[in-house]
Amino acid sequence: MIIPCLHDEDRLERLLLQLRLTESETEIPLQIVVVDAAVSERCQALCRSNDALWSSATPSRGEQLRQGAALSVYETLWFLHADADLGRQALMAVSEAIEEGATGGYFTLRFSDTNCWQGRLIERLVAWRNRVGVPYGDQGIFARRTAYFAAGQHAPWPLFEEVPLVKGLRQQGIFQRLEHGLGVSSRRWQRDGWWRRAGRNRLLAIAFMLKLSPFTLARLYARKTVPKR
Template identity: 65%
Template sequence: MTPPTAVSVVIPCFHDEASLERLLGQLQLAEQDDGQLLQIIVVDAARSERCRMLCRDHQALWLPAEPCRGVQLRQGAALAEHEILWFLHADAELDGQPLSDLCRAVADGAAGGYFSFRFSGQPGWQGRLLERLVDWRNQIGVPYGDQGLFFRRSAYFAVGQHAPWPLFEEVPLVEALREYGDFRRIDRGLRVSPRRWQRDGWWRRCLRNRLLALGFALGVAPQRLARLYAAPRRGH
């Protein structure tokens, strides 16, 4: 089967212009190198003029929105035109040929998938250990949005899209996709910025994230958890 060669990329943004500029440049290069046709949609919750100008300069569609990531992702998906939907965080970094790999996965029958969790740069032993722990967690749990979730368009809308929540918006989507069809991992292609872990402390942030996940599993509202996630941290 010939792999589909058109991908709609949806990027939620909120005061992430510096990271976004790098990602948009990488996507343009990937489009040229891999031969895929890209539609890039940036959904900007800050309604920033700088973000709008960046999108104009990189031939991306700029869409203003309210600050709720799940709603932003749904708004971007509603404007997507291509067979494959790829959801990226603004601080993601491309590595290798992710476009070719995800198109090949969909052509091979995957309803969707994600990339292995890998940090950019040199995060040290803490980062490498955390990468292995996340790989293990993904086998029994849900890969989150920073792992570059992608979906066949028909499968994404068939199972209900992202939840309109500010946090854990991908959980019901991924769980439904795993019931719907083949949900595949791609080993290489995306890097996650380690800046939040380095800022907050590697294990402090991990513990905080796990406590939030536990709260979600116990039925705490995502809106309340998002307020805790965004709460100022002592000493920062």
């Protein structure tokens, strides 16, 4: 279990509690690795109290995820954002997918804290996009350890770091979609406006497809020209 974190300790605390509760219920052992780009004392304390391995890192999500994978010792690597909302069946679903031969997979996008029509429509649009494109990191991407490194790991980029990884995993075998078990926070969507954020996300993706550097896109994000997805 690899979790990149940057000033999101409130959400991280909730996720760590969910993970340990799920571990005790399923009896599936977990190694939790938190890669903290803020080098936060509170984050370190949360990791100590929840028996999670804490590691400092530079603020680049791709680099954080690669670092976490290198520190992990288990055969299954599961990458979660700190604001993920974990259902009780999620850990078992990941374990079963790997046991049945998947090289990796991801969860269907579902907002855990809203049932508004905008959110439901975004979920359907993302489900369609996932069929022809790449699911993003907030959808809980997981992989066999050997397949992950054979695919080249996450790219060492601050944005779109999962794109080459997912393509590499699909080339190796079954990349499984899991329907239920993981929720995504809608806080940034509601803060920015559903359609404003969706439109900007698509512009960001188009710019990336047109070979604009992810580092340039990250600088645009840092100036809040393009919001974080």
